[in-house]
Amino acid sequence: MSAPAATATMGRVAAHLHRRARWRWPEIAFWLAVLALIFALPSRAAIINEALIAGLFALSLDLILGLTGIVSLGHAAFLGLGGYAAAVLASQGFADPLLGLVFGAGIAGLAGLVTAPLLLRGGDLTRLMVTLGVSLMLGELANRNGWLTGGADGLNFSIGPVLGLFPIGFTGQRNAALYSFVVLFILFAIARRVAHSPFGLALAATRENRLRAGALGVDTSRRIVAIYTVAAAYAGAAGALLAETTQIVSLDLFDFHRSADVMLMLIIGGAGYLYGGIIGAAAFIVLRDVISAATPEYWEFWIGLALVILVLAGRDRIAAAPRRLITLIAPRVMRRGVA
């Protein structure tokens, strides 16, 4: 009698634990829609490409901020490193985009691994300052080592076709967007899988209560170093994509506004569920495009307003507002229907 009951509970436990791991149709629809957009709007391929790369950058921040609860105000350090690594490699004659992508992600990941131990002690303020400081130092190093980076002039270079077939220069902007799309999708699918693994559960536990995570045997420091390395590599991949698809890098890649913008994107889209960065990046870039076309110089006002409302009102409440409206209106409508 208890055996079937136990099996029923086991089925419930398994179903509960696996509920988020399965791909659902809205997700599949989302990715198909993005892909369709690239083909439907060839004249907008450049901005779509920019949004996809910003989405990858925001996804990488979500790995540390949303999943693990580690704040960063210097994530552009890895974007810049990845971009410059790919650019330097290409300007040395190794113009294969995939090679540059892997190299950029690798260099940035290495930098993440080296700097992650700085984030293990102290609170959020310490982490904000440490990450900001690291990005300032790297930006200045790129500035000072002009023999390698071109200094303030940046680097122009040419890049080969993807897989030797698809040129991604200014004549191949749709190819560039497709290239970024495929890289984003693959890295997203990997991140999604990791988030639902025992490792991902340990990251969530570290975010929720680091003391208790440690008391359950989780080596939280090692987990933080591991995910910070992965996030840095993701940001490096975003930087490499940006460099390769625009065929130019400048010190702007390391700039503070990049770190601030990516946090904005993630907060706008919602941290912790991996899609937030992509949606936030798209919203941010479309808004910027639309508003700055209407009122140049003024668009940041609206972004700022949106941010203040989001943070103060809370995303959950905003998301729940339509539902609340329905529950408010529905009974009256129904009463009227009955009467």
Added chain:
Amino acid sequence: MTVPALEARGLIRRFGPLIATDDVSFAVQSGARQALIGPNGAGKTTLINLLTGVLKPTAGQVMLQGRDVTHVASSARVRMGLSRTFQINQLFPDLTPAESLALAISERDGSGADFWRVAGGRPEIIAEIESLLTRFGLEADMDQPTRKLSYGKQRLLEIALALATRPRVLLLDEPAAGVPEAERRDILAALAALPSDIAILLIEHDMDLVFNFSHRISVLVAGKLLTEGEPEAIAADERVRAVYLGEDAHG
């Protein structure tokens, strides 16, 4: 002579001029039901933090199953069989009880660093989660975010999580603290049903619970171990009455 499950040897911890733990030596034998009592400010929490490795001692040693773990990180001590619960709930508010248990079990069985398989993907982990949920009466709430559970259920999850690490030694820090009378029975039943091969050190203010549960009591006063003994001897000890029982106006 058997090796104690957990042993403190001459533990000293200073915070500046304050001596929070003053040369404490005591042992918890395998399978013991032992209590640590003492008035507020006696240094019980500091002692727990020294034993679990949250704090480093100024001097002295901590031995776990005969191995010196004084310099072993707290998370590594957990994997060696020393687990604890917290006086104030230390849970994962946005994770569900099932997820929290899946985490604890994965870390224990060495699959905690697995980043590719779905958490709880193995049937034996599911079965263990299920058995812990049933044992602590948490089946109905297993898919709710922990922050939505009643306080008593959260106290039970505290113990279930510690147990999921399969400890040899379990430190229970005021497990019944603040639990409303209606849910108190569940906690007491859960404590009584803990596996008898686990050595348990109970830190508690509630004298009914202490005297019902433990076979041996250690009394800590002002950072020092005042005395140790069987419950009857402790209850009859004039010094204990003076510093502790009298002060608490209990019994």
